[in-house]
Amino acid sequence: MNKNSRIYPNFKVKIAKKEDLTELTLCAKEFIELIEKFKLNFLDGKYLTLLTYYNDLIAGVLIAQELIPKVDSVENILPKTLLKLIYVNPNFRNKLIGTKLLLTFLKNQKEKDIASVFIKLPQKYKSGIKFFETNNFRRVGKIKDVIILEFNLWNDFGIRFSEFLADDINHILD
Numbered sequence: 001m002n003k004n005s006r007i008y009p010n011f012k013v014k015i016a017k018k019e020d021l022t023e024l025t026l027c028a029k030e031f032i033e034l035i036e037k038f039k040l041n042f043l044d045g046k047y048l049t050l051l052t053y054y055n056d057l058i059a060g061v062l063i064a065q066e067l068i069p070k071v072d073s074v075e076n077i078l079p080k081t082l083l084k085l086i087y088v089n090p091n092f093r094n095k096l097i098g099t100k101l102l103l104t105f106l107k108n109q110k111e112k113d114i115a116s117v118f119i120k121l122p123q124k125y126k127s128g129i130k131f132f133e134t135n136n137f138r139r140v141g142k143i144k145d146v147i148i149l150e151f152n153l154w155n156d157f158g159i160r161f162s163e164f165l166a167d168d169i170n171h172i173l174d
Contacts, residue, residue: 010054010055011052011053011054011059011095011097011100012052012053013050013051013052013053013100013101013104014050014051014053015048015049015050015051016042016049016050016051016061018042018043020049020051021039021042021043023058024042024049024051024058024061025039026058027058027061027087027089028061028085028087031085031087032061032063032085035063035084035085038063041065042063046065047063047064047065047084048063048064048065048066048081048105048108049061049062049063049064050062050101050104050105050108052088052092052097052100052101054092057089058089059088059089059091059092059097060086060087060088060089060092060097060098060101061085061086061087061101062083062085062086062087062101062102062105063083063084063085063086064081064082064083064084064105064109064117065081065082065084066079066080066081066112066114067079067080067081067082078115078116078154079112079113079114079115080114080115080116080117080118081109081114081116081117081118082117082118082119082120083105083117083118083119084119086098086101086102088101098131099135102135103135105117106151106153109153110153114153115152115153115154116150116151116152116153116154117137117150117151117153118137118140118148118149118150118151119132119137119148119149120143120146120147120148121146121147121149122145122146122147123142123145123146123147124145129147129149132149132151133149135151136151137149137150137151138150138151
């Protein structure tokens with residue numbers, strides 16, 4: 001048994017399909033309700049949604065939206081993704097499920113040549129901010145009581161560079 005099979009026993013990550021909507025909504029209902037027009041946008045394919053399963057049960061959800069870049073400045077033409085939600089069922093917390101979801105997502109975004117991923121969190125959500133900072137997101141702004149954190153998949157001037165939490169991301173995602 002390798003190290004990862006102890007951390008992620010029977011956990012699998014997959015991209016959600018339309019038929020997963022009901023199960024997805026049941027898993028994280030109170031948080032999904034906060035995302036404006038979630039059902040419509042999900043069914044229209046506007047969100048990348050990852051699900052983590054333990055056997056046949058959803059243990060975690062990640063919802064993100066790729067943003068269409070505006071061409072009004074160099075900064076705005078870079079492809080970015082807004083991370084809308086990462087949620088882990090309380091029964092599966094503290095087993096690195098959120099980290100696995102996030103790293104799988106970042107790998108997916110890097111393969112799509114996305115420049116950066118960011119998330120907006122209420123300043124009072126200290127555990128969420130700590131989670132993202134622990135996973136190499138950095139604070140890039142604040143609007144009223146909302147903290148903006150970003151993970152750069154490219155460095156400046158479009159040269160692709162990735163700084164992952166682990167030395168070898170593949171051993172974490174296997």
